[in-house]
Amino acid sequence: MVVEITMGVSLAALGAGIAMGLAAIGSGIGVGIAGAAGAGAIAEDPDKFGPSLVLQALPQTQGIYGFLGAILIMIGTGILGDVVAVPVEVGIVLLGAGISVGLGGITAIGQGITAASAIGAAAKTPETFGKGMVLSVMSETFAVFGLLVAILLLVGTGLI
Amino acid sequence: MDLMGIMYLEIIAGIAALFLLLIPLVRVARDIIPYVFSTARIRAKESKLIQGDKLEDLITADSLTEVFSYLETTEYARYMQDLMLTGSEAVERTLLSQMADTYVEVAAMVPKNVQSTFAVLAQVWDVRNIKTVLRGVQEGIPSDDIRAHLLPAGELDQKKLYDMAELNTVADVVSALEDTRYAALVEALPRYEEAKNMLHLETALDRVHWESTWATVEQTDVLPLKKYLAICVDTTNLKTLFRAKKEELALDSIRSSLIFGGTVLKTAMKAFEEVDVSSMVLALEGTEYYSALSNAVPVYEQTESLIAVENALDRYMIIAGRDISIKQPFGIGPLVGFIAQKEAELRNVRAIARGKEAGLSVDEVRNVVISI
Numbered sequence: 001m002v003v004e005i006t007m008g009v010s011l012a013a014l015g016a017g018i019a020m021g022l023a024a025i026g027s028g029i030g031v032g033i034a035g036a037a038g039a040g041a042i043a044e045d046p047d048k049f050g051p052s053l054v055l056q057a058l059p060q061t062q063g064i065y066g067f068l069g070a071i072l073i074m075i076g077t078g079i080l081g082d083v084v085a086v087p088v089e090v091g092i093v094l095l096g097a098g099i100s101v102g103l104g105g106i107t108a109i110g111q112g113i114t115a116a117s118a119i120g121a122a123a124k125t126p127e128t129f130g131k132g133m134v135l136s137v138m139s140e141t142f143a144v145f146g147l148l149v150a151i152l153l154l155v156g157t158g159l160i
Numbered sequence: 161m162d163l164m165g166i167m168y169l170e171i172i173a174g175i176a177a178l179f180l181l182l183i184p185l186v187r188v189a190r191d192i193i194p195y196v197f198s199t200a201r202i203r204a205k206e207s208k209l210i211q212g213d214k215l216e217d218l219i220t221a222d223s224l225t226e227v228f229s230y231l232e233t234t235e236y237a238r239y240m241q242d243l244m245l246t247g248s249e250a251v252e253r254t255l256l257s258q259m260a261d262t263y264v265e266v267a268a269m270v271p272k273n274v275q276s277t278f279a280v281l282a283q284v285w286d287v288r289n290i291k292t293v294l295r296g297v298q299e300g301i302p303s304d305d306i307r308a309h310l311l312p313a314g315e316l317d318q319k320k321l322y323d324m325a326e327l328n329t330v331a332d333v334v335s336a337l338e339d340t341r342y343a344a345l346v347e348a349l350p351r352y353e354e355a356k357n358m359l360h361l362e363t364a365l366d367r368v369h370w371e372s373t374w375a376t377v378e379q380t381d382v383l384p385l386k387k388y389l390a391i392c393v394d395t396t397n398l399k400t401l402f403r404a405k406k407e408e409l410a411l412d413s414i415r416s417s418l419i420f421g422g423t424v425l426k427t428a429m430k431a432f433e434e435v436d437v438s439s440m441v442l443a444l445e446g447t448e449y450y451s452a453l454s455n456a457v458p459v460y461e462q463t464e465s466l467i468a469v470e471n472a473l474d475r476y477m478i479i480a481g482r483d484i485s486i487k488q489p490f491g492i493g494p495l496v497g498f499i500a501q502k503e504a505e506l507r508n509v510r511a512i513a514r515g516k517e518a519g520l521s522v523d524e525v526r527n528v529v530i531s532i
Contacts (some may be wrong), residue, residue, distance in 0.1 A: 025182065
Protein backbone atom coordinates (compact mmCIF):
# COMPACT_ATOMS: atom_id res chain seq x y z
CA MET A 1 0.00 0.00 0.00
CA VAL A 2 1.36 3.41 -0.91
CA VAL A 3 -0.04 6.43 0.89
CA GLU A 4 -0.35 9.55 -1.16
CA ILE A 5 1.69 12.16 0.69
CA THR A 6 -0.09 15.46 0.52
CA MET A 7 0.81 18.64 2.37
CA GLY A 8 -1.89 17.88 4.95
CA VAL A 9 -0.53 14.40 5.58
CA SER A 10 3.02 15.81 5.85
CA LEU A 11 1.94 18.26 8.53
CA ALA A 12 0.12 15.50 10.40
CA ALA A 13 3.23 13.30 10.19
CA LEU A 14 5.26 16.18 11.57
CA GLY A 15 2.77 16.39 14.43
CA ALA A 16 3.11 12.66 15.09
CA GLY A 17 6.89 12.97 15.11
CA ILE A 18 6.87 15.90 17.49
CA ALA A 19 4.38 14.13 19.78
CA MET A 20 6.59 11.08 20.09
CA GLY A 21 9.97 12.84 19.87
CA LEU A 22 9.47 15.50 22.52
CA ALA A 23 7.68 13.10 24.85
CA ALA A 24 10.54 10.64 24.40
CA ILE A 25 13.09 13.34 25.32
CA GLY A 26 11.06 14.25 28.41
CA SER A 27 10.59 10.67 29.51
CA GLY A 28 14.17 9.75 28.72
CA ILE A 29 15.60 12.55 30.86
CA GLY A 30 13.00 12.03 33.61
CA VAL A 31 13.58 8.30 33.83
CA GLY A 32 17.33 8.90 33.71
CA ILE A 33 17.23 11.30 36.65
CA ALA A 34 15.03 9.00 38.71
CA GLY A 35 17.16 6.00 37.70
CA ALA A 36 20.37 7.68 38.88
CA ALA A 37 18.70 8.34 42.23
CA GLY A 38 17.54 4.73 42.35
CA ALA A 39 21.09 3.54 41.71
CA GLY A 40 22.30 5.74 44.58
CA ALA A 41 19.72 4.31 46.96
CA ILE A 42 20.46 0.74 45.88
CA ALA A 43 24.21 1.28 46.30
CA GLU A 44 23.56 1.79 50.00
CA ASP A 45 20.73 -0.70 50.42
CA PRO A 46 19.87 -3.24 47.68
CA ASP A 47 16.43 -3.72 49.28
CA LYS A 48 15.48 -0.27 47.95
CA PHE A 49 15.25 -1.68 44.41
CA GLY A 50 11.46 -2.20 44.54
CA PRO A 51 10.42 1.31 45.62
CA SER A 52 13.06 2.84 43.34
CA LEU A 53 11.79 0.91 40.32
CA VAL A 54 8.18 1.99 40.91
CA LEU A 55 9.14 5.65 41.22
CA GLN A 56 11.51 5.46 38.27
CA ALA A 57 8.69 4.11 36.10
CA LEU A 58 6.45 7.14 36.65
CA PRO A 59 8.10 9.48 34.08
CA GLN A 60 7.74 6.76 31.44
CA THR A 61 4.04 7.44 31.05
CA GLN A 62 4.61 10.68 29.14
CA GLY A 63 6.45 8.65 26.52
CA ILE A 64 3.43 6.35 26.33
CA TYR A 65 1.12 9.38 25.86
CA GLY A 66 3.39 10.60 23.07
CA PHE A 67 3.26 7.21 21.43
CA LEU A 68 -0.53 7.08 21.78
CA GLY A 69 -0.92 10.60 20.38
CA ALA A 70 1.32 9.78 17.42
CA ILE A 71 -0.56 6.55 16.68
CA LEU A 72 -3.94 8.36 16.81
CA ILE A 73 -2.66 11.01 14.39
CA MET A 74 -1.33 8.34 12.03
CA ILE A 75 -4.58 6.37 12.16
CA GLY A 76 -6.64 9.52 11.62
CA THR A 77 -4.69 10.55 8.52
CA GLY A 78 -4.58 7.09 7.03
CA ILE A 79 -0.84 6.68 7.27
CA LEU A 80 -1.53 3.33 8.96
CA GLY A 81 -4.57 2.41 6.88
CA ASP A 82 -6.86 3.67 4.12
CA VAL A 83 -5.85 6.96 2.64
CA VAL A 84 -7.86 9.89 3.91
CA ALA A 85 -7.86 13.22 2.14
CA VAL A 86 -6.25 15.60 4.64
CA PRO A 87 -6.54 19.27 3.76
CA VAL A 88 -3.68 21.55 4.77
CA GLU A 89 -5.85 23.21 7.42
CA VAL A 90 -6.59 19.85 9.06
CA GLY A 91 -2.90 18.97 8.82
CA ILE A 92 -2.08 22.09 10.83
CA VAL A 93 -4.66 21.12 13.44
CA LEU A 94 -3.03 17.69 13.70
CA LEU A 95 0.38 19.34 13.99
CA GLY A 96 -1.07 21.29 16.93
CA ALA A 97 -2.32 18.05 18.45
CA GLY A 98 1.17 16.58 18.16
CA ILE A 99 2.75 19.64 19.75
CA SER A 100 0.25 19.45 22.60
CA VAL A 101 1.18 15.86 23.42
CA GLY A 102 4.90 16.43 22.80
CA LEU A 103 5.26 19.47 25.00
CA GLY A 104 3.07 17.80 27.63
CA GLY A 105 5.64 15.01 27.61
CA ILE A 106 8.38 17.40 28.74
CA THR A 107 6.71 17.36 32.17
CA ALA A 108 8.46 14.02 32.61
CA ILE A 109 11.67 15.94 33.41
CA GLY A 110 10.00 17.61 36.39
CA GLN A 111 8.43 14.32 37.36
CA GLY A 112 11.82 12.64 37.21
CA ILE A 113 13.27 15.26 39.55
CA THR A 114 10.40 14.78 42.01
CA ALA A 115 10.67 11.00 41.71
CA ALA A 116 14.42 11.21 42.39
CA SER A 117 13.75 13.23 45.54
CA ALA A 118 11.04 10.75 46.55
CA ILE A 119 13.50 7.88 46.07
CA GLY A 120 15.94 9.72 48.36
CA ALA A 121 13.18 10.34 50.90
CA ALA A 122 12.06 6.70 50.80
CA ALA A 123 15.68 5.58 51.17
CA LYS A 124 15.94 7.66 54.34
CA THR A 125 12.41 7.05 55.66
CA PRO A 126 10.66 4.09 53.97
CA GLU A 127 7.23 5.24 55.24
CA THR A 128 7.37 8.25 52.91
CA PHE A 129 7.21 6.07 49.79
CA GLY A 130 3.44 6.52 49.24
CA LYS A 131 3.56 10.26 49.83
CA GLY A 132 6.52 10.57 47.49
CA MET A 133 4.52 8.77 44.84
CA VAL A 134 1.59 11.16 45.21
CA LEU A 135 3.92 14.15 44.85
CA SER A 136 5.57 12.62 41.79
CA VAL A 137 2.26 11.87 40.09
CA MET A 138 1.24 15.56 40.21
CA SER A 139 3.36 16.47 37.16
CA GLU A 140 1.50 13.79 35.23
CA THR A 141 -1.71 15.87 35.26
CA PHE A 142 -0.38 18.29 32.67
CA ALA A 143 0.76 15.53 30.35
CA VAL A 144 -2.75 14.07 30.59
CA PHE A 145 -4.22 17.48 29.69
CA GLY A 146 -1.89 17.63 26.69
CA LEU A 147 -3.06 14.23 25.49
CA LEU A 148 -6.70 15.15 26.15
CA VAL A 149 -6.43 18.31 24.06
CA ALA A 150 -4.85 16.30 21.24
CA ILE A 151 -7.67 13.74 21.34
CA LEU A 152 -10.30 16.53 21.35
CA LEU A 153 -8.62 18.12 18.33
CA LEU A 154 -8.71 14.81 16.50
CA VAL A 155 -12.35 14.29 17.43
CA GLY A 156 -13.13 17.88 16.49
CA THR A 157 -11.71 17.46 13.01
CA GLY A 158 -13.70 14.24 12.61
CA LEU A 159 -10.64 12.10 12.03
CA ILE A 160 -11.41 9.72 14.91
CA MET B 161 8.23 33.16 -2.67
CA ASP B 162 4.66 31.87 -2.90
CA LEU B 163 2.22 31.56 -0.03
CA MET B 164 3.00 27.86 0.43
CA GLY B 165 6.72 28.58 0.75
CA ILE B 166 6.09 31.18 3.43
CA MET B 167 3.94 28.71 5.32
CA TYR B 168 6.68 26.07 5.17
CA LEU B 169 9.17 28.59 6.53
CA GLU B 170 6.80 29.53 9.34
CA ILE B 171 6.33 25.90 10.29
CA ILE B 172 10.08 25.24 10.30
CA ALA B 173 10.67 28.38 12.39
CA GLY B 174 7.96 27.30 14.81
CA ILE B 175 9.48 23.87 15.26
CA ALA B 176 12.95 25.38 15.74
CA ALA B 177 11.48 27.66 18.43
CA LEU B 178 10.02 24.58 20.12
CA PHE B 179 13.44 23.02 20.35
CA LEU B 180 14.91 26.29 21.67
CA LEU B 181 12.40 25.98 24.50
CA LEU B 182 14.16 22.78 25.50
CA ILE B 183 17.51 24.51 26.16
CA PRO B 184 16.67 25.91 29.63
CA LEU B 185 15.11 22.59 30.57
CA VAL B 186 18.23 20.72 29.55
CA ARG B 187 20.31 23.22 31.55
CA VAL B 188 18.23 22.55 34.66
CA ALA B 189 18.65 18.83 34.13
CA ARG B 190 22.39 19.26 33.54
CA ASP B 191 22.79 21.07 36.89
CA ILE B 192 20.83 18.43 38.75
CA ILE B 193 22.02 15.18 37.17
CA PRO B 194 25.59 15.15 38.63
CA TYR B 195 24.13 15.22 42.14
CA VAL B 196 21.16 12.86 41.78
CA PHE B 197 23.09 9.67 42.51
CA SER B 198 25.01 11.13 45.46
CA THR B 199 21.90 12.78 46.94
CA ALA B 200 19.90 9.54 46.97
CA ARG B 201 22.88 7.67 48.39
CA ILE B 202 23.30 10.25 51.11
CA ARG B 203 19.58 10.03 51.98
CA ALA B 204 19.99 6.26 52.32
CA LYS B 205 23.03 6.83 54.54
CA GLU B 206 21.01 9.26 56.66
CA SER B 207 18.62 6.42 57.48
CA LYS B 208 21.50 4.71 59.28
CA LEU B 209 22.44 7.71 61.43
CA ILE B 210 22.14 7.23 65.17
CA GLN B 211 19.49 9.85 65.90
CA GLY B 212 16.09 10.09 67.60
CA ASP B 213 14.96 6.77 69.09
CA LYS B 214 18.26 5.07 68.30
CA LEU B 215 20.12 7.78 70.21
CA GLU B 216 17.66 7.46 73.10
CA ASP B 217 18.36 3.70 73.23
CA LEU B 218 22.04 4.47 73.67
CA ILE B 219 21.40 7.17 76.27
CA THR B 220 19.31 4.78 78.36
CA ALA B 221 21.76 1.88 77.96
CA ASP B 222 22.65 0.31 81.30
CA SER B 223 26.37 0.16 80.66
CA LEU B 224 29.17 0.72 78.19
CA THR B 225 28.91 -2.97 77.27
CA GLU B 226 25.35 -2.35 76.14
CA VAL B 227 26.59 0.57 74.01
CA PHE B 228 29.12 -1.81 72.45
CA SER B 229 26.44 -4.40 71.79
CA TYR B 230 24.27 -1.80 70.09
CA LEU B 231 27.11 -0.54 67.90
CA GLU B 232 27.78 -4.13 66.82
CA THR B 233 24.35 -4.14 65.16
CA THR B 234 25.20 -1.04 63.11
CA GLU B 235 27.60 -0.24 60.30
CA TYR B 236 30.25 0.31 62.97
CA ALA B 237 30.47 -3.46 63.51
CA ARG B 238 33.25 -4.05 61.00
CA TYR B 239 35.38 -1.36 62.62
CA MET B 240 35.07 -3.04 66.01
CA GLN B 241 36.91 -6.20 65.02
CA ASP B 242 40.53 -6.66 66.15
CA LEU B 243 40.44 -3.56 68.35
CA MET B 244 43.44 -3.37 70.66
CA LEU B 245 41.72 -0.78 72.87
CA THR B 246 39.06 -1.15 75.53
CA GLY B 247 36.35 0.98 77.10
CA SER B 248 35.34 4.35 75.68
CA GLU B 249 38.68 4.57 73.85
CA ALA B 250 37.63 1.58 71.76
CA VAL B 251 34.31 3.26 70.97
CA GLU B 252 36.10 6.47 70.04
CA ARG B 253 38.55 4.63 67.78
CA THR B 254 35.62 2.82 66.11
CA LEU B 255 33.77 6.08 65.54
CA LEU B 256 36.82 7.88 64.15
CA SER B 257 37.77 5.01 61.82
CA GLN B 258 34.28 4.89 60.38
CA MET B 259 34.16 8.68 60.14
CA ALA B 260 37.46 8.78 58.22
CA ASP B 261 36.09 6.26 55.72
CA THR B 262 32.87 8.30 55.47
CA TYR B 263 34.83 11.42 54.48
CA VAL B 264 36.72 9.49 51.80
CA GLU B 265 33.51 7.88 50.53
CA VAL B 266 31.51 11.12 50.43
CA ALA B 267 34.38 13.02 48.76
CA ALA B 268 34.38 10.37 46.03
CA MET B 269 30.67 10.98 45.37
CA VAL B 270 31.13 14.70 44.72
CA PRO B 271 31.21 15.76 41.05
CA LYS B 272 34.77 16.41 39.86
CA ASN B 273 34.33 20.17 39.42
CA VAL B 274 33.70 20.72 43.15
CA GLN B 275 35.86 17.90 44.49
CA SER B 276 38.77 20.19 45.40
CA THR B 277 36.44 22.58 47.22
CA PHE B 278 34.72 19.79 49.07
CA ALA B 279 38.11 18.37 50.05
CA VAL B 280 38.53 21.27 52.50
CA LEU B 281 36.05 19.52 54.81
CA ALA B 282 38.32 16.47 54.92
CA GLN B 283 41.30 18.59 55.99
CA VAL B 284 40.01 18.30 59.55
CA TRP B 285 41.60 14.83 59.44
CA ASP B 286 44.99 16.36 58.77
CA VAL B 287 44.58 18.41 61.93
CA ARG B 288 43.53 15.36 63.93
CA ASN B 289 46.47 13.33 62.59
CA ILE B 290 49.07 16.08 63.11
CA LYS B 291 47.88 16.50 66.70
CA THR B 292 48.21 12.74 67.22
CA VAL B 293 51.77 12.77 65.84
CA LEU B 294 52.76 15.86 67.86
CA ARG B 295 51.43 14.40 71.11
CA GLY B 296 52.95 11.00 70.36
CA VAL B 297 56.38 12.39 69.55
CA GLN B 298 56.31 14.71 72.57
CA GLU B 299 55.56 11.79 74.89
CA GLY B 300 58.12 9.52 73.21
CA ILE B 301 55.55 6.94 72.12
CA PRO B 302 56.99 4.33 69.68
CA SER B 303 56.28 5.20 66.05
CA ASP B 304 54.32 1.97 65.50
CA ASP B 305 51.89 2.96 68.23
CA ILE B 306 51.52 6.47 66.78
CA ARG B 307 50.86 4.97 63.35
CA ALA B 308 48.13 2.76 64.79
CA HIS B 309 46.23 5.90 65.79
CA LEU B 310 46.53 7.70 62.44
CA LEU B 311 43.56 7.88 60.09
CA PRO B 312 44.67 9.29 56.73
CA ALA B 313 41.55 10.80 55.20
CA GLY B 314 42.66 14.34 54.45
CA GLU B 315 45.26 15.96 52.24
CA LEU B 316 48.28 14.44 53.98
CA ASP B 317 48.75 10.91 52.73
CA GLN B 318 49.66 7.85 54.75
CA LYS B 319 53.36 7.97 53.79
CA LYS B 320 53.73 11.57 54.88
CA LEU B 321 52.04 10.87 58.22
CA TYR B 322 53.99 7.67 58.83
CA ASP B 323 57.26 9.47 58.06
CA MET B 324 56.32 12.18 60.55
CA ALA B 325 55.61 9.55 63.20
CA GLU B 326 59.23 8.36 62.81
CA LEU B 327 60.65 11.77 63.81
CA ASN B 328 62.30 12.31 67.18
CA THR B 329 61.27 15.81 68.24
CA VAL B 330 58.28 18.08 68.00
CA ALA B 331 60.45 20.63 66.14
CA ASP B 332 61.24 17.98 63.51
CA VAL B 333 57.52 17.30 63.02
CA VAL B 334 56.81 21.01 62.60
CA SER B 335 59.68 21.27 60.09
CA ALA B 336 58.28 18.32 58.15
CA LEU B 337 55.12 20.35 57.59
CA GLU B 338 57.05 23.10 55.77
CA ASP B 339 55.80 22.00 52.36
CA THR B 340 52.16 21.80 53.45
CA ARG B 341 49.41 24.31 54.24
CA TYR B 342 50.46 23.98 57.90
CA ALA B 343 53.88 25.59 57.34
CA ALA B 344 52.87 28.56 59.51
CA LEU B 345 52.89 26.25 62.52
CA VAL B 346 56.59 27.06 62.83
CA GLU B 347 55.63 30.50 64.19
CA ALA B 348 54.11 28.86 67.28
CA LEU B 349 57.14 26.65 67.90
CA PRO B 350 59.04 29.15 70.13
CA ARG B 351 55.98 29.49 72.39
CA TYR B 352 55.81 25.71 72.67
CA GLU B 353 59.54 25.35 73.28
CA GLU B 354 59.34 27.93 76.05
CA ALA B 355 56.47 26.37 77.97
CA LYS B 356 56.57 22.80 76.58
CA ASN B 357 52.81 23.13 76.43
CA MET B 358 51.25 21.35 73.45
CA LEU B 359 48.22 23.63 73.67
CA HIS B 360 50.21 26.40 71.94
CA LEU B 361 50.83 24.23 68.89
CA GLU B 362 47.35 22.75 68.85
CA THR B 363 45.70 26.17 68.99
CA ALA B 364 48.00 27.43 66.24
CA LEU B 365 47.24 24.34 64.17
CA ASP B 366 43.49 24.89 64.51
CA ARG B 367 43.91 28.50 63.50
CA VAL B 368 46.08 27.68 60.47
CA HIS B 369 43.60 25.00 59.44
CA TRP B 370 40.50 27.16 59.69
CA GLU B 371 42.09 30.22 58.12
CA SER B 372 43.42 28.27 55.14
CA THR B 373 40.08 26.49 54.81
CA TRP B 374 38.21 29.78 55.00
CA ALA B 375 40.52 31.36 52.40
CA THR B 376 39.86 28.46 50.01
CA VAL B 377 36.12 28.51 50.49
CA GLU B 378 35.81 32.28 50.24
CA GLN B 379 37.05 32.11 46.67
CA THR B 380 34.44 29.60 45.59
CA ASP B 381 30.82 30.03 44.61
CA VAL B 382 29.74 26.86 46.41
CA LEU B 383 27.41 28.72 48.73
CA PRO B 384 26.19 25.86 50.98
CA LEU B 385 29.78 24.93 51.79
CA LYS B 386 30.68 28.57 52.40
CA LYS B 387 27.72 28.99 54.75
CA TYR B 388 28.49 25.83 56.68
CA LEU B 389 32.17 26.66 57.11
CA ALA B 390 31.33 30.21 58.15
CA ILE B 391 29.22 28.72 60.95
CA CYS B 392 32.09 26.35 61.89
CA VAL B 393 34.50 29.31 62.13
CA ASP B 394 31.99 31.48 64.00
CA THR B 395 31.14 28.82 66.57
CA THR B 396 34.84 28.04 67.14
CA ASN B 397 35.57 31.75 67.72
CA LEU B 398 32.53 32.24 69.94
CA LYS B 399 33.49 29.26 72.10
CA THR B 400 37.03 30.64 72.49
CA LEU B 401 35.68 34.06 73.48
CA PHE B 402 33.09 32.67 75.91
CA ARG B 403 35.72 30.49 77.61
CA ALA B 404 38.09 33.45 77.86
CA LYS B 405 35.35 35.66 79.29
CA LYS B 406 34.44 33.05 81.90
CA GLU B 407 38.09 32.74 82.91
CA GLU B 408 38.37 36.54 82.92
CA LEU B 409 41.20 36.61 80.38
CA ALA B 410 42.08 39.71 78.38
CA LEU B 411 41.28 39.82 74.67
CA ASP B 412 44.97 40.29 73.82
CA SER B 413 45.88 37.03 75.52
CA ILE B 414 43.58 35.01 73.27
CA ARG B 415 43.80 37.07 70.08
CA SER B 416 46.25 34.59 68.55
CA SER B 417 43.67 31.82 69.03
CA LEU B 418 40.93 33.59 67.11
CA ILE B 419 40.33 32.61 63.50
CA PHE B 420 40.13 35.50 61.06
CA GLY B 421 37.11 34.48 59.06
CA GLY B 422 33.42 33.75 59.42
CA THR B 423 30.73 36.38 59.71
CA VAL B 424 30.57 37.57 63.32
CA LEU B 425 34.17 37.97 64.51
CA LYS B 426 34.04 41.76 64.76
CA THR B 427 30.71 41.73 66.59
CA ALA B 428 31.90 38.95 68.87
CA MET B 429 35.12 40.81 69.73
CA LYS B 430 33.05 43.90 70.52
CA ALA B 431 30.73 41.78 72.66
CA PHE B 432 33.79 40.53 74.55
CA GLU B 433 34.05 43.99 76.11
CA GLU B 434 30.93 43.16 78.19
CA VAL B 435 31.39 42.18 81.83
CA ASP B 436 30.26 38.57 81.74
CA VAL B 437 29.05 35.72 79.52
CA SER B 438 25.35 36.61 79.86
CA SER B 439 25.97 40.22 78.82
CA MET B 440 28.12 38.99 75.95
CA VAL B 441 25.20 36.96 74.66
CA LEU B 442 22.95 40.04 74.87
CA ALA B 443 25.52 42.02 72.88
CA LEU B 444 25.29 39.41 70.13
CA GLU B 445 21.67 40.37 69.43
CA GLY B 446 21.19 40.78 65.71
CA THR B 447 23.48 37.89 64.82
CA GLU B 448 22.15 34.54 63.69
CA TYR B 449 23.46 32.92 66.90
CA TYR B 450 21.60 35.14 69.33
CA SER B 451 18.39 33.14 69.53
CA ALA B 452 20.18 29.82 70.18
CA LEU B 453 22.53 31.40 72.72
CA SER B 454 19.88 33.37 74.60
CA ASN B 455 17.98 30.12 75.24
CA ALA B 456 21.09 28.66 76.85
CA VAL B 457 21.78 31.64 79.14
CA PRO B 458 19.31 30.65 81.94
CA VAL B 459 20.92 27.19 82.17
CA TYR B 460 24.38 28.78 82.19
CA GLU B 461 23.38 31.18 84.94
CA GLN B 462 21.97 28.30 86.97
CA THR B 463 24.90 25.90 86.52
CA GLU B 464 27.73 28.37 85.86
CA SER B 465 29.00 25.84 83.34
CA LEU B 466 29.67 26.77 79.73
CA ILE B 467 28.47 23.36 78.56
CA ALA B 468 24.97 24.72 77.89
CA VAL B 469 26.33 27.60 75.79
CA GLU B 470 28.72 25.36 73.87
CA ASN B 471 26.01 22.78 73.28
CA ALA B 472 23.73 25.53 71.97
CA LEU B 473 26.40 26.53 69.43
CA ASP B 474 27.05 22.91 68.42
CA ARG B 475 23.32 22.34 68.07
CA TYR B 476 22.99 25.45 65.92
CA MET B 477 25.77 24.18 63.66
CA ILE B 478 24.17 20.75 63.25
CA ILE B 479 20.74 22.23 62.53
CA ALA B 480 22.30 24.63 60.01
CA GLY B 481 23.98 21.68 58.28
CA ARG B 482 20.68 19.80 58.15
CA ASP B 483 18.86 22.88 56.83
CA ILE B 484 21.44 23.34 54.07
CA SER B 485 20.72 19.76 53.08
CA ILE B 486 16.96 20.38 52.93
CA LYS B 487 17.05 23.78 51.21
CA GLN B 488 19.20 22.54 48.33
CA PRO B 489 17.93 19.01 47.69
CA PHE B 490 20.14 18.50 44.63
CA GLY B 491 23.64 19.85 44.92
CA ILE B 492 26.40 19.85 47.46
CA GLY B 493 23.91 20.67 50.26
CA PRO B 494 22.95 17.10 51.19
CA LEU B 495 26.62 16.09 51.29
CA VAL B 496 27.51 18.99 53.59
CA GLY B 497 24.41 18.31 55.71
CA PHE B 498 25.30 14.65 56.06
CA ILE B 499 28.85 15.42 57.16
CA ALA B 500 27.44 17.82 59.78
CA GLN B 501 25.02 15.18 61.07
CA LYS B 502 27.70 12.50 61.05
CA GLU B 503 30.00 14.74 63.10
CA ALA B 504 27.11 15.21 65.54
CA GLU B 505 26.68 11.44 65.75
CA LEU B 506 30.38 11.00 66.49
CA ARG B 507 30.21 13.68 69.17
CA ASN B 508 27.08 12.19 70.76
CA VAL B 509 28.11 8.53 70.79
CA ARG B 510 31.55 9.45 72.13
CA ALA B 511 29.94 11.51 74.90
CA ILE B 512 27.56 8.67 75.75
CA ALA B 513 30.40 6.13 75.89
CA ARG B 514 32.47 8.38 78.15
CA GLY B 515 29.43 9.09 80.30
CA LYS B 516 28.61 5.41 80.72
CA GLU B 517 32.22 4.62 81.53
CA ALA B 518 32.27 7.37 84.15
CA GLY B 519 29.05 6.00 85.65
CA LEU B 520 26.92 9.07 84.90
CA SER B 521 23.16 8.80 85.30
CA VAL B 522 20.86 8.71 82.27
CA ASP B 523 19.85 12.35 82.83
CA GLU B 524 23.46 13.46 83.10
CA VAL B 525 24.32 11.67 79.88
CA ARG B 526 21.27 13.20 78.18
CA ASN B 527 22.49 16.66 79.12
CA VAL B 528 25.71 16.27 77.15
CA VAL B 529 24.00 14.83 74.08
CA ILE B 530 22.79 17.08 71.29
CA SER B 531 19.57 15.83 69.74
CA ILE B 532 17.84 17.61 66.86
